[in-house]
Amino acid sequence: MFENAPEKDKCYICVNCGKKVKSLFKKYSASVLKLTDCESCHNVADKYVEYDVVIIIIDLVLLQKTAYRHVLFNVDFKNFWKLSVILLLMEAYSELMRSSPERVIKTNEDEKPFLNEFNEMADFLFYKLSLNVAIKTSCFMLVLYFLTKMYCKVLRRDVIDFVSVWKTLTISSFGTFLLLPSLMWDTSVQEFHLCVVSLYTTMSQLLAYTALCNCQKFWSIITIFSAYYCKTFCFDFLDAVYTNIVNNI
Ligand SMILES: [Zn+2]
Structure with missing residues (x-):
């Protein structure tokens, strides 16, 4: 690797x-x-x-x-984009499972694997969530890149390119793999599990960003939380746009 x-x-x-x-x-x-x-x-x-x-x-x-x-x-880690796609799909799948609890309960009663129970609507929802996650992650990366560029310019440091920011974000988001046990075996603890995973991923992103910029922790905290805020705003905006489109159909 x-x-x-x-x-x-x-x-x-x-x-x-x-x-x-x-x-x-x-x-x-x-x-x-x-x-x-x-x-x-x-x-x-x-x-x-x-x-x-x-x-x-x-x-x-x-x-x-x-x-x-x-x-x-x-190291020459060129294939990080593949890891990025896997993390994106995993996050979308996690959101799908949390957005359709009644489906999981129903399939548990039937004692059938819930994956076989997904109908066309669930497939559409998964594609929609994947697109949402892709847009949110892009928004997060763009804000991070913009703030990093500004930081380098103000302190007259070597410019950090977009690919480096993308690579940093991808490698520091591997904590998403910790969602796997919750997704596969016990969906009832998923909310608590999700909080722990989010906390771990944020800590890892703060550390990775500090390593990338060789900056103070204070600047890393400002940058990462600003990017998170914009990501959340982007999510709310997308949700409002989607609801508006569905209501007008
Ligand atoms: Zn040294």
């Missing part, structure tokens, strides 16, 4: 202090390499170069900023 292949003329980041380093390691032979030390903090610039992917994922789950810096800056 993560590739550590260094590219020529690419700048890397020390995972400890966030300063730039020219390379992560020096290769002496096919099997011998030496990790580079950071000139600013004098620690090994990126210890994760030698680590297995599983260890990196565990550190991401444990909200280690060093792991986020490694994935965001020092």
